[in-house]
Amino acid sequence: MAWTEGNGRLAVRLRFIDFKAAFYFMQQVAEIAEAQGHHPEWSNVYNLVEISLTTHDSGNQLTLKDYALADAISALPMFKTAKVEAL
Numbered sequence: 001m002a003w004t005e006g007n008g009r010l011a012v013r014l015r016f017i018d019f020k021a022a023f024y025f026m027q028q029v030a031e032i033a034e035a036q037g038h039h040p041e042w043s044n045v046y047n048l049v050e051i052s053l054t055t056h057d058s059g060n061q062l063t064l065k066d067y068a069l070a071d072a073i074s075a076l077p078m079f080k081t082a083k084v085e086a087l
Contacts, residue, residue: 002074002079002084003070003074004087005062008054008059008060008061008062009052009053009054009060009066010052010054010062010066010067010070011050011051011052011053011087012050012051012070012073012084012087013048013049013050013051013084013085013086013087014048014049014082014083014084014085015082015083015085016047016048016049016078016082016083017047018046018047019046019047021078022044022046022047022049023044024078025076025078025079025082026042026044026049028076028078029042029051029073029076032072032073032076033069036065036068036069036072038053038055038065038066038068038069040052040053040069040073041053041054048085049082050087051073053066053069053070054066
């Protein structure tokens with residue numbers, strides 16, 4: 001699994017070929033997050049996207065919501081082609 005688990009969070013850093021690809025990926029993630037009713041904390045600088053998942057309603061701890069969202073994000077074709085970088 002590309003995700004790192006620690007401090008009540010799942011996190012991943014992905015590098016795409018350019019800003020446009022990174023932003024398109026974020027749009028895809030936004031659709032999934034909205035459908036699941038669970039939203040990531042994330043940042044984007046040019047072609048780099050960092051995603052952090054935790055459940056604030058559970059005291060910033062990991063719940064099944066976080067794992068379900070991470071699985072759905074990981075299933076995106078763009079996730080599979082991005083370069084995973086160390087956090």
